[in-house]
Amino acid sequence: MLHTGRNFFDNEEVFENYWQLRGRNVNANALLEEPVIEELLPAVNGLSILDLGCGDGQFGERLLQRGAASFFGVDAAEKMLTRAKERLSGTNSTLLHGTFEEVSLPEGQFDLVLSRLALHYVDDLASVFEKVQKSLISGGKLIFSVEHPLQTASTHQQGATPEGLLIDDYFLSGAREIEWLGGRVQKFHRTLEDYFITLQQAGFTVETLRESKPKREVFPTEAEFLRRSRYPLFLFLVGQKR
Template sequence: MRQNIYDDPTFFEYYKELRSTGITFNDFVEQPALKALLPDLKGLTVLDMGCGFGKLASYMVEQGAAHVTGADISSKMLSIAPKLPEITYIHAPIEELNFEAESFDLIVSSLAFHYVADYDRLMAQIAKWLRSGGTLVFSTEHPITTAKLDMEGWVEDEHGERLHYAIDNYGEEGQRSTHWVVDNVIKYHRKVSTLVNGMIAHDLIVQHIDEPESIPEGLEKMPKLTQERRKPSFILFKAVKK
């Protein structure tokens, strides 16, 4: 069975409420950085892997994408995703998707690949599905964040002030278990070199890497986002198929 925390009733209600506020790390750090890496979307056929509530899929349609296929493991999230004629939703785990070769001009994924155990197979499939000259853009949790076996990195003083972020077990790749609203949320830690070399191995040419900080609006509405300069939460990649 693939992990599906997003259909857990407690987690889903929490996550839906959080994202509805529009005041999150996604809104002010990850999504602005991801959108900045997207190519001109006019006329493109797109695959959104881990599309969630469909907000990014809708955005890409608004920017001129001809068609977006959105895939997600969560039936609850897909049930409230925008229903547009240019979007087709698939209820399936990322690992079980199957498409014809050279089906897409762009493949995009927002904070989903750290849930996938077999990264090399994932990159092989993406390279197969992309057309020549097609683009891959994805974000994932930064390896600094996922490195420690307990995924608890901030060291605080007696007043709860954050002193520094501790990194350990960086070279020990593999499964991590953490508490995020619910217990035993499984993620996979990979070194930056593994993320990059996994693309190179499948003829994906890395064009850009970003470790984003907050946009100005985020610093006003979420002052704690200043910590992104001390320790990045996300890393993003843009690559093109030969």
């Protein structure tokens, strides 16, 4: 059965496999994605923050503990939001169920919008960026991570081969169907240029572009560090509302 970003993580097998993967000592999110997000984040004290793809609310909890004034989380997976509501109970937080395309966001309210490894499930990215731009205060920022375009381009691979990463159909942007975590899910491939230009056209000045270049000090073994140094897994962009 093919799942979309809306219902993929509500599949029981996928949900359990996801948390097993995240619970490993060596996982890409913790070693490659999160360190860059932390570097890109400004001081959050007093900020009103929107998180598109808030998951179980772990990161929202951390931001509130650091002094964020409020947290607004959106997620399409009911299983994720159930955990988030339990975790964030009693905090200055709002949680909304729905896809990024369909939810209504308050305009001119947020200082910072985050989205971590969620926007590659979105078909109409331009409309989401435009909605986010309207939700930000003047000068507010959007920080997001996605699977690197080199990862999403080809459907002929599940990770790297011993010879390297197979890159195919890179300039053919659009839907891709892959097997992952015990399910079949639809993601959307875009080139690096696509992300950059779509962000600009939505009214953002692109401030920063980063990739998930590994740092030796966060890896438990030299072998794992070298394995993760072969090709990028994640892409990061920071845009400021013009």
